[in-house]
Amino acid sequence: MQKWCTEDWQFELTAIEGKAGHCRLGLEKGDKFVFSYECPAGMCPKTMIKVYTWCEVIRCGGDFTYRGEKEKYEMDIPCADGCIQFHLKATPINRDKNGKPLPNGPRPKDE
Numbered sequence: 001m002q003k004w005c006t007e008d009w010q011f012e013l014t015a016i017e018g019k020a021g022h023c024r025l026g027l028e029k030g031d032k033f034v035f036s037y038e039c040p041a042g043m044c045p046k047t048m049i050k051v052y053t054w055c056e057v058i059r060c061g062g063d064f065t066y067r068g069e070k071e072k073y074e075m076d077i078p079c080a081d082g083c084i085q086f087h088l089k090a091t092p093i094n095r096d097k098n099g100k101p102l103p104n105g106p107r108p109k110d111e
């Protein structure tokens with residue numbers, strides 16, 4: 001793997017309600033996933049599809065207040081099956097002193 005993009009957002013997805021016996025993967029209240037662009041190990045792929053969409057809103061300059069949330073970068077979201085409730089929090093990372101995202105590294109050459 002030759003990652004060259006400098007990610008400028010980090011996301012924290014925490015299960016805030018739900019029991020392991022209700023989730024096919026056994027996720028439960030207190031489970032936490034921290035990621036930037038990748039799908040975190042152990043995360044439900046069906047739910048990640050929903051979460052990814054909201055992460056893209058943030059990456060493209062939007063915020064969650066447009067959907068009625070009080071915080072710009074935090075929202076609650078149910079899992080795809082409705083048995084686990086998550087809290088999603090976005091945090092800017094890899095920024096210069098003015099808050100501007102740092103540049104990407106060199107792109108790997110095709111050989």
